[in-house]
Amino acid sequence: MNGSPAALMRVNLLEVFNEPDPDRRAAVIAENYAEDVVWHEPDRVNHGRTGFVRRATELLAENPDWVFRPAGPASELDDIGHLGFQWGPSDGRLPMISGMDIARTSDGVIIELYTIITEIRSE
Structure with a gap:
């Protein structure tokens, strides 16, 4: 895919962290993240694609019925991409975690990703 920082942010959220199939998820990671991400x-802190794949798998297994939703559009400035998110049950009930991902990119792939949690809401 190799795209703009904003496009990479959408891929990161929707095609990695909402992808239940581990083989498809690993393929998207291999195409859109640097080897030493x-x-x-x-x-x-997770290092390399292998660590990224492992941690994404763990995160999805922690709450298998949860989904990530974009909180607004992805944005970019130079080589930096940003996308806010909400993470919670697929039916929209609480609890819900809100946050943002910010990434540095180079040559169409993510080289560094920062996940910041801004709010945790519960029932």
């Missing part, structure tokens, strides 16, 4: 989460 670094993903910063609030509680850990």
Whole structure:
């Protein structure tokens, strides 16, 4: 795919973190992330595509009935992409986690991703 920072942000959210099939998810990661990608989460840092695939799989397994939804459009400035998100049950019930992903890109792939959690709402 290799696209603009905004396009990569949509791929990151919708084609990686909403993809239940591990083979399709790994293929999207291989095409849209640098081999040495670094993903910063609030509680850990993941290194390389292998670590990225592993952590994405873990995250999806933690709440298998949850989905990610964009919170507004993806934006970009130079080589930086941004997309807000909400993550919660597919039926829209609480709990819901809100946050944003910010990525540095180079040559059409994500080289560094930062996930920031801005709000956790519960019933």
